Amino acid sequence: MPNKHNDKYRHKFKKAKYKVTNWADYNEALRKRGDITIWFTEDVIKAWKPEKTGGRGRPKDHSGLAIETYLFLRLVFSLPLRQAEGFTNSLVQLMHLELEIPDFSTHSKCSINLELSNLAQTLTPGSHVIVYSTGLKVYGKSEWHQEKHAAKARRTWRL
Numbered sequence: 001m002p003n004k005h006n007d008k009y010r011h012k013f014k015k016a017k018y019k020v021t022n023w024a025d026y027n028e029a030l031r032k033r034g035d036i037t038i039w040f041t042e043d044v045i046k047a048w049k050p051e052k053t054g055g056r057g058r059p060k061d062h063s064g065l066a067i068e069t070y071l072f073l074r075l076v077f078s079l080p081l082r083q084a085e086g087f088t089n090s091l092v093q094l095m096h097l098e099l100e101i102p103d104f105s106t107h108s109k110c111s112i113n114l115e116l117s118n119l120a121q122t123l124t125p126g127s128h129v130i131v132y133s134t135g136l137k138v139y140g141k142s143e144w145h146q147e148k149h150a151a152k153a154r155r156t157w158r159l
Contacts, residue, residue: 037129038129040095044131048062049063061100062106065131070101076129081104081108084107088101
């Protein structure tokens with residue numbers, strides 16, 4: 001048979017078998033993976049469409065912030081362009097906002113010139129994503145609460 005000349009070296013190690021024993025904890029961990037809260041400020045809603053420049057040519061339909069928000073959601077949920085467009089559209093509809101979501105080709109063209117931060121990689125379960133007029137910010141579980149209520153973090157010291 002072809003490709004069998006190293007047969008005695010092929011299966012040196014047996015495949016590890018993993019068996020879930022605590023299904024309740026496993027299910028809860030899977031649920032928490034998608035625990036992400038997204039907040040839009042009023043400034044973002046106003047800045048979704050860019051201001052008129054007064055220059056020649058067709059004005060831009062969407063600001064860089066709108067495209068950055070779309071691309072961030074695409075990276076977080078690992079979606080293709082068309083699915084990310086649908087997801088962003090449904091998210092805007094759930095918030096009862098009258099924002100226009102551009103099609104996937106617009107995002108593809110505009111993302112070339114847009115500098116994206118690595119915020120999608122810093123996201124952990126329970127994070128809060130705040131979309132400001134200046135950009136995006138990812139807060140950890142207690143970090144957002146501390147900034148909102150001006151509370152200090154409780155620290156415990158262990159030896």
